[in-house]
Amino acid sequence: MPHESLEAENLHLWRGEQHVLNGVGFALPRGTCLHVAGANGSGKTTLLRTVCGLLYAESGRVLWDGQDVQADLAAFHSRLIYIGHEPPLKPDLSALENLSYWVGVRRRVGRALLGAALERVGAIACADRPVRTLSAGQKRRVALAALSLLAAPLWLLDEPTTNLDSEGQGLVGTLIEEQLARGGLVLAATHQELPVARERLRRLELAA
Amino acid sequence: MSSHAATIAAAGHIAPGTAGAADAGRLVLLRDLKLAFRRPGQLIQPLAFFAIVTTLFPLAVSPELSRLRAVAPGVLWVAALLASLLALESLFRDDAYDGTLEQYALSGQPLTWLVFAKTATHWLLTGLPLALLAPLAALSLGAPPQSLGAIVICVGVGTVALSLIGSVGAALTLGIRRSGVLLALLTLPLSLPVLIFGARATELAMRGESFVAPLELLGALAVLGVTLAPLAAAAGVRISLE
Amino acid sequence: MSQFLDMGGYALYVWPAYAITFAVVALNVFWARRLLERARAAARRRLGVGGGEGA
């Protein structure tokens, strides 16, 4: 990961009559985390989805390594992982199965590695249980396991700490810190505080 | 639990390699198959529907096999078309709902290919079983036994095209509430050529004549569908995520 | 004149065909104008612009 950086310039986006993103911009050098804050409905999720290219800004652009990401979206996507507020898990599959398919679409991973990742996030006990029987917090932890397995330089996390107990929130902090220490970038949208060291943290407040 | 601990110890730190598009497509297919077999009841529904619709005709038209034989190809194809349509609504719906489609769109893998894998699952789970069930229905409608093999082939090829056409409709109607009727309105007119060639091939097969020409046309539709439909369906999926 | 209206016995078919076609033409003119008027009215409301009535 040489000099990865993420910038957004003057993003504008409307949803129907609503001007959701009104000239949002930021610059994020490697090894830093951007805390996107703001009240409900202030466009946190919209910003994350726009940055990763799911939504198309009517004006403005997103730059990865100084390159407009629209030029090669697939290449940009292979560098990022996005986790929305509901982890994409199938109720009928076990946590381990879910993880193996989710991660497997992008990387070849053995069962051992999957187990190790689940162990790491404290969800190994749920490995073989159908996700339907897991609590919201346990599902979150399974999603965190995917995060560590995918090894992408850019993380986009929507409300990563919801439904987690204080130990789980600490785990999110640790994972983010590790990612930053590797030189990775994190964009986290949450209205809670992020348990991350101040010097690596930047804050973007979205107005409602 | 202890087995996990053992495998973790053995694994060490192997750097995970990037999965190719073929791996990704295979995984999507396997995952959908596994999910479907976790709920076998839903797999049987389109087949039961097909069986019921073909049973309605003898009751509505006439129990005389000679009269049923005349309408049998049409009945078979209309029933197959509707049964395939019935299973389409859920093709992308669950994956859209829980964010799996989002992950596919952001996986860096070609979405067209992943959508194609999902469509292939739809065919394996409805088209293929319908093709295997069609001879039974045909027999009950007075088809001669020697035509049954041909009917399996025709329905098998035709449902490939139906699944592909349907995948476009299913992708475009994602995120619309009560999309079932709209899905039918979009898909059925586009499926008309499949119906025409399929029914003709079945009719010829039942008469013991050569059905190669309409079967080739069905095959051409399937090939055209394979090349174009996943592109449109992937575009539809992307739009639904906007 | 009545010979013209009779259309050689085809009056029952010819005149309805013309009537339907030009009814569709007229309806299209009406719909298009109404659409534009409504769009202008909506834009006025939205942007708070006064101005002349009608299109």
Place this chain on the structure above:
Amino acid sequence: MNWRWFHRLGSPPYVYALARRLTPWFGWLSGLSMLAGLYGALLVAPADYQQGEGFRIIYVHAPTAWMSLMVYTTMAAAAAVGLIWRMKVAHAVAASCAPVGASFTFAALATGSLYGAPMWGTWWQWDPRLTSELILLFLYLGYMGLRGSIDDPQRADRASAVLAVVGVVNVPIIHYSVTWWNSLHQAPTVMRFGKPAMPGSMLAPLLIMLLAFTLFFAALLLVRLRAEILNRERTASWIPEVLKS
């Protein structure tokens, strides 16, 4: 990528003004040529030696059938441009086409049925052209249904654009399959619409009518386009200006 802001910001007011300026021209030209066509169709053209005066229906049937296909093609072309270049005005054009096309497809079906009735002795025949026309009507209805069911205007534009492009690829296939099917089930020809070489006095009104309807479509499109542009441009500063007059 300067083309993007060019299309996004530059185009709509320009297109709006252009549409406004061109509408009366197309409107009057189409009105005049329609009158001229009607005169030719009803008074100048001789009766057909086989179909007698009933033949005059072709002067409204052919133009409406022509409209149904031309409008669909225009819609699909605009949709493709909108999809590829993310051009708002192109989506507005596509949105303007569908109701016009659907209404003329309906007219083509009705006049086709009236044209066929005296020759066939029945109001409906599964004639390949009429059947294709009916399927085309379903395609229009599906398009409008999809557009109407999606709340977000941009998503509605893009999803219906994909459908229009898929539809236009399918129209020739559907027409071919219907013709093929028809050739199996029916004596080859009950009647053909305007096939043999027509004398000039018969052909000229037909060509004038085709031109008149094409111009009429252009005029309608320009009016509808203005409405669609107004509905799509939410914050544009040029709108108050054009609303004043």
